[in-house]
Amino acid sequence: MSGGTFVGMPSFPKAAHEAVNNKTLRGNLRHATHTIRAKRANAVAEVSDWAELREAGKQIKDHTLRHLDRYLVQLEESVTAAGGTVHWAADADEANRIVTYLVKATGESEVVKVKSMATQEIGLNEALEAEGINAYETDLAELIVQLGKDRPSHILVPAIHRNRGEIRDIFAREMSEWGRPAPEGLTDTPAELAEAARVHLREKFLRAKVGVSGANFMVAETGTLVVVESEGNGRMCLTLPETLISVVGIEKIVPAWQDLEVFLQTLPRSSTAERMNPYTSTWTGTTDEDGPQTFHLVLIDNGRTDTLADEVGRQALRCIRCSACLNVCPVYERAGGHAYGSVYPGPIGAILSPQLRGTQSEIDASLPYASSLCGACYDVCPVAIDIPEVLVHLRERVVEGGVVTRDGAKVVLKPAKGHAAERAAMRAARWAFGHPGALRTGQRFASRTRRFHPRTLPGPGKAWSETRALPTVPAEPFRDWWQRTHGGKDASK
Amino acid sequence: MSSRDLILARVRRAIADVPRDDTPYDQAFERGYLREHGDRSVEQTVDLLAENLADYRARVHRCDADGLAETIARLLAERGSTSVVTPTGLDPEWLAAADVTRVPDRLDSTPAELDRVDSVVTACAVAIAETGTIVLDGGPDQGRRRITLVPDHHICVVRVPGQVVSSVPQGLERLDPARPLTWISGPSATSDIELDRVEGVHGPRTLEVVLVSGE
Ligand code: SF4
Secondary structure (H helix, E strand, C coil): CCCCCCCCCCCHHHHHHHHHCCHHHHHHHHHHHHHHHHHHHHHHHCCCCHHHHHHHHHHHHHHHHHCHHHHHHHHHHHHHHCCCEEEEECCHHHHHHHHHHHHHHCCCCEEEECCCHHHHHHCHHHHHHHCCCEEEECCHHHHHHHHCCCCCCCCCCCCCCCCHHHHHHHHHHHHHHHCCCCCCCCCCCHHHHHHHHHHHHHHHHHHCCEEEECCCEEECCCCEEEEEECCCHHHHHHHCCCEEEEEEEHHHEECCHHHHHHHHHHHHHHHCCCCCCCEEEEEECCECCECCCEEEEEEECCCHHHHHCCCCHHHHHHCCCCCHHHHHCHHHHHHCHHHHCCCCCHHHHHHHHHHHHCCCCHHHHHHHHCCCCCCHHHHHCCCCCCHHHHHHHHHHHHHHCEEEEECCEEEEECCCCCCHHHHHHHHHHHHHHHCCCHHHHHHHHHHHHHHHCCCCCCCHHHHHHHHCCCCCCCCCCHHHHHHHHCCCHHHCC | CCHHHHHHHHHHHHCCCCCCCCCCHHHCCCCCCCCCCCCCCHHHHHHHHHHHHHHCCCEEEEEEHHHHHHHHHHHHHHHCCCEEEECCCCCHHHHCCCCCEEEECCCCCCHHHHHCCCEEEECCCEEECCCCEEEECCCCCCCCHHHHCCCCEEEEEEEECCCEECCHHHHHHHCCCCCCEEEECCCCEECCCCCCCEECCCCCCEEEEEEEECC
């Protein structure tokens, strides 16, 4: 089964335009983002040293990126010493080839998967399917997405765009195709739906011989990998199969065991707004008689070293994929995750995807404009990624061209003037600043990021802003405005 | 060139603009955050653990060492459990009062066999009060990771105050990264359907934590 593909996506403004007209989607998104947002603020307020944890997280990640070569080599040594095998993949194709080869070597034709952004990014499920291997997503939301032949729309709750009625219909219709059917008379209560998923997936867990995972963190010093989750499907995939293959981006390293004390405090609170997520698993190579006896780690680059080469943009590699920035983003809330045309939606997607993939395509050229620059994403980011700064930087790159690194080599991008990218960016700028509703919110949101506001928009926006006054930036800080208007409710029509 | 060398070379080129800085890791940045939050007595820390466990819907019970076997027997009876999987190193006294079939943690038991067992009883490695977390490290009294995963009912015994720490940093300090660790904060839960919290989907849906003193 295929999870759908992002290739050939329309540019952000077009996709966003459709999403904004989809009432169900907007209702679901609004409910979800507002709920998580409020809970997160409480979870963060509970720890008095949040600012210090955030600063430490930022510095640990920056230090790691600055010495990434050294830590990668150290990680390889420690994973190998602990009984694992390390593979290196320069791009998505190579990663897919390696994983396919490793699965085939076990003689198996199905794998169970833990939710993983990295495997979505490289299109692993599709690559395996093409080789006759079924990859079963086991996270409840990913199961909903996969059975619905759909794409994930949120990092943390990938099926956020579906309501319970839709989920019931998908389960009733599709489960029998892939294994144990949904029970007769399945209703749409979350408890019954979760039970149906439990029964359906348990059959697969109990017979699975190969598990595929990502990882939230890798510890260079010890060779330990960490997966943070809620449901226990991660534990199932990491524990029951004979072979475990973990596919992880090279930026997920932290130097030392002790560093986890920072991220295991900031990640759950930023992500699910919990003091701690229900389950965290750590494993170091293989352990005699406990869990998989064969462990492969596939380290992927796939645009990360190109991102690292960008002095402003490299901070995006600090991201721990908590999704807090999605939940506060007024553009994401209206446009939904699919509009970003990438596995990484929302503010982080708007800066990460164009860096990983380059800004040549229409969608990638338009992504840096998929924002109101309100700065809320920066405020909540647990590793202090200055997303607005990177957005402005990438806008300039799109319109003015300049030197970028692609596939390890420096190339000079031409300015996008007069090209498709310009028109895409132009439309996106108009969408972000000019969409009914988004305009009103955008104007108000902009106040605390005034330092990012050029007098005219760079590039294609320049042409636009030269003939129109840019929205003036009021002095009221974003947070005050947010409080006063209950998160933009008044301006969302 | 191998992909390994290719990637490492790309990394080095990518950071060539960064001024050289050989400050060793342990001096490279400040850990300005706290080692623990708040100022609590030992009893208060144990109370906080109980509170936070319960807040995430674990069922918390307290007893002293003499009452442990009775407590475990009662919990199993209330659940209607007739079979219990036990780690090889579990103190046999703990189950002395329970009328159940014991299924020892065996290397050759299949996941399907574990799926037919009603409950699992284990000890733990450490418990973290601020987050309501218990950590298992696969020690002899905790068993292989799968035995606390497949059965639907997990009874976990925490020795208080000896195994209780305040915070995540203090917890990590006590743990050995070479062992496979499972951190558990409340039972398995999902919020994937319209953000309604549902216990389940995959791990044990009922987690009972027994805080035993005087061991
Ligand atoms: S950019 Fe920051 S807030 Fe957004 S997902 Fe990454 S770590 Fe979280």
